[in-house]
Amino acid sequence: MRVGRTVGTPAGAGRAVPRYVQIADEIVQQIRAGVLKAGDMVPSESELVERYGVAGGTIRKAMVEVRASGLVETRHGKGSIVKDRPPVRLRSSDRFRASHRRGGKAAYLAESEQSGATAKVSVLYIGPMEAPADIAERLGVDEGTQVLARRRLYFRNGTPVETASSYLPWDVVKDIPELFAENPGPGGIYARLEDHGHAFTEFVETLQARPASKAEASELALSPSAPVIHLLRDAVTEEGRVVEVCDTLMAADQFVFQYRIPATD
Amino acid sequence: MRVGRTVGTPAGAGRAVPRYVQIADEIVQQIRAGVLKAGDMVPSESELVERYGVAGGTIRKAMVEVRASGLVETRHGKGSIVKDRPPVRLRSSDRFRASHRRGGKAAYLAESEQSGATAKVSVLYIGPMEAPADIAERLGVDEGTQVLARRRLYFRNGTPVETASSYLPWDVVKDIPELFAENPGPGGIYARLEDHGHAFTEFVETLQARPASKAEASELALSPSAPVIHLLRDAVTEEGRVVEVCDTLMAADQFVFQYRIPATD
């Protein structure tokens, strides 16, 4: 099949930056400049083919780039829509201050109020579960031991931004009925644990950033391989016991993390 | 042009998972399983075309996926090589313990020793610089004010993993000649600052993950849009003054962060 480069510009020719990158940049610029506003539809691929006078595959690659910028969300039979600019949320280590719990605010809602965004929590599952290996190790129990799992999905302005799974040893939770409820009451589950004599000394958070898997991307409505933050938090009591492990996965573009590290020994 | 689906499996047909994803997964599995070891070349694209009996474009897309996994590095006229598995480095907030500084170890080398990897630091620039806006704000000086900048590039096993830029107000550094040296001596620059009466109360770290820009990707030898961690650290003294801001950019696949958060108020 004799094609393409008989007419027009040379294919991979003396051009430094590929055509599809140029096109992607132009589209991204239009969004940043406000020519395309949040909620607007990006022109359809066939329309872009016409406008730029290139083949469909080229537009296709350009749109992959545009999606990678995170400014756009594409849905199959519909098209691409310019996303609301994610007003990032500060996730401060201060959210674990004991006074917040005594003040009756759960960490999540306490923060959302500050930034003035609509927050929603959807409970996916609360109940017994066999502890996965990594969680079991952190809780100091054997793999497969029954623990209480609390899986939630957090929304912000209607879009899912975070999945969180808490795991607690059964002997810790069995006498605390609130921990089996969707809403554990003022101050959240940490406040309930404190009510029952579990005094915390520290929380240990471990984070890692990596590209989202396909499954994670669809759950958080991200473009595949957009960065996500995987965070594991151990809640440690005075006895040195880990009474909760919280495993959360976040859309990286939605969060900024802040930690205050005491300089004294 | 009548094509493809006259023979073999249907194109986008009743198949749930696209062929290129299947192929990508197979290749990734081979790497994870050790069939392809670190340093091995992945078969060339034309070889894969033959082996899987698909068109070049399909293999091409599969390889994009494989690259996104971060297990492979592709170079133009050469091919794709299986990367050394990044032995991730734990970046613990404990590295700022005062006892480490008094013990004479700089934070970076103190940690590298633990994990037994070859570390190298390359100094890119040490000298005066006009403070960029965000840095100036954190230091509490006007934008454009002269500050001391210390730009370094950190290597691990020969590959660059982190760029770090420290900024210090000029009045703080002008009497501390060690801060102008490539090697500021035992305990690093924080130890020198303490020697000169700057007692630290805390360090505040702010992190965000995002895809690397093209420029950052090339500086850190990453595939473009691989995730990076952008970390800003303020060093706060007893007087409440920020005497250093450290701006670092890290290849996300090389680091795990750990923070201990005191539960008491």
Added chain:
DNA sequence: GAGTGGTCTAGACCACTGA
């Protein structure tokens, strides 16, 4: 059912690498 994105093919031409 018209329109949109998603997958795939077959083939051309280019740029880079290394013997």
Added chain:
DNA sequence: CAGTGGTCTAGACCACTCA
């Protein structure tokens, strides 16, 4: 120079969305 990855085309067929 031969071999490899990178860009591009033109066109087919599919699945999803929505009126």
